[in-house]
Amino acid sequence: CLPYATAIVVDNEPYNKCVPGGQPVTDAIAQIVNPASATTTLRAAPSQWPIDATSTRPTEVRAVIREDDCIGCTKCIPACPVDAIVGTG
Secondary structure (H helix, E strand, O other): HHHHHHHHHHHOOOOOOOOOOHHHHHHHHHHOOOHHOOOOOOOOOOOOOOOOOOOOOOOOOOOOOHHHHOOOOOHHHHHHOOOOOOOOO
């Protein structure tokens, strides 16, 4: 998340690219970046992963990493679309 936060501030990158955070995080970032125009926030970027419309799963999915059960296989690292997993003990 730090490289993206830096890109928002330094490179003027759009603030709506936090896919896991969705619209609530996009709105919160908008209030921080430009409180005067927080009523005109961008729509959150859609996930690059397909969502099955016939599924009963919620569209907002959160992963929980159980550190005590971690075997160090690192399969979680490439699965994260925003590079938020470090992979350290």
